[in-house]
Amino acid sequence: MSASREFFAALPVAEALAGFRPQRRTGVESVLRDDALGRVPTSAVTSGQPLPGFARSTVxxxxxxxADTYGAGDGLPAYLDVLGRVRxxxxxxxxxxxxxxxxIxxxxxxxxxxxxxxxxxxxxxxxxxxVEVTRPVAIGDGIVRADEDVAAGGALAPAGRPLRPQDLGLLAAAGVTELKVRARPRVAIVSTxxxxxxxxxxxxxxxxxRDATASALSALVTRAGGVPDYRGIVPDDQEALTTTLTExxxxxxxxxxxxxxxxxARDETTAAVEALGDASVFCHGLAIKPGKPTLLAEVAGVPVLGLPGNPLSALVVFRMVGLPVLRLVGGIxxxxxxxxxxxxxxxxxxxxAGRLDVVQVTLRDGQATPIFGHSALLSLLTTADGYVVVPEPATGxxxxxxxxxxxxx
Structure with missing residues (x-):
């Protein structure tokens, strides 16, 4: 982690994400398979047996x-005795x-x-x-091998990827009932x-x-697999903010x-962070619009993200920067x-040029229409169907x- 940087010596977003690598990782806990949707395995989950475990028919x-079907056709079928039926x-x-x-x-x-x-x-x-057979088959046609789905010792789910519904299905097929995963990241949300x-x-x-940003942030944290922990509203007072951040x-x-x-408020926020023990400010200013006045810091290994004051800017920055940090901490x-x-x-x-622009758009019949307005307006986000990113090198x-x-x- 580097020393404090000058405010608004705006850092490119990609450089910030590559360089800001907090040490914090959540702990490990055991969960039942049926409670593991979205959870992150700490190591690859492997199968103790081949799957499906026996060769079976696919048709x-x-x-x-x-060999008994070779040369069979409509004009000259192969005739086979039917000995019975497989149950x-x-x-x-x-x-x-x-x-x-x-x-069969x-x-x-x-x-x-x-x-x-x-x-x-x-x-x-x-x-x-x-029975008359009118088409020849090759060895292996219509058959799944005993280990074709997963070999014994093969990976059922990789480490570091949130488990999806299909992953849980494969775990169930292998008889996995419990597994080790990362604890859900607890995200303290402080409004000031x-x-x-x-x-x-x-x-x-x-x-x-009204504190609208905190509700939206809590929802984003929950959707990303974290646990929001709302810490309330702190007045514009460095000492009060330092106390809240310490806790x-x-x-x-x-x-x-x-x-x-x-x-x-930038000086009070930065000062409050730096007043904490073992604290360092990575950057205070990102080359992104909206969201330039963004703070990235680390305190005793715990990442601290200072968002801009306007709701739209805050939510855009949290999507672009906060969610990657949240996933990193959670082992994703x-x-x-x-x-x-x-x-x-x-x-x-x-x-x-040199700035990442995040533009809200509506989408109709394959056409994206930009919508503009002040970054204090949350309605821009609720109206938008998505966003377009204009990369740093582009001038438009x-x-x-x-x-x-x-x-x-």
């Missing part, structure tokens, strides 16, 4: 010796001998002697106890400002605003200070992909340009 048809849920009692077959349903175990399954669509029953009042305040005095750092895995990083090495769609811009976008995008829209779920 309805007849278990055969492939589901048990190993076959009969085996397949040369010139014979066993009727999808998923049933392959009998001894058989090395392929011919689909029922390529057979005809013309007399009792026999003399003008900020609780969100349940019914009547506002002149100059007051938050001692108990949380990530501390987010909302509305304490605007131009008017393979972040889940965000939903995106290509679209064409309905109008040109101006930008400044032309109307009709093909862009990637990251969708809001």
């Amino acid at each position: 309805d048809g007849y278990a055969v010796r492939a 589901m849920g048990s190993m076959p009692e009969l085996s397949v001998r040369p010139g014979a077959a066993l009727q 349903p999808t998923g049933a175990a392959i009998p001894d002697g058989a090395d392929a399954v011919v689909m029922v669509e390529y057979t005809q029953v013309t007399m009792a106890g026999a 400002g003399d003008e900020v009042v609780p969100s349940d305040t019914q009547r506002l005095a002149a100059g007051q605003v 938050a750092v001692a108990e949380a895995d990530l501390v987010v200070v909302s509305a304490g990083s605007s131009v008017g 090495e393979v972040p889940p992909p965000e939903p995106t769609v290509p679209a064409t811009l309905s109008r040109p976008l101006a930008s400044a 995008l032309d109307a009709g340009a093909v862009v990637t829209v990251t969708l809001y779920a």
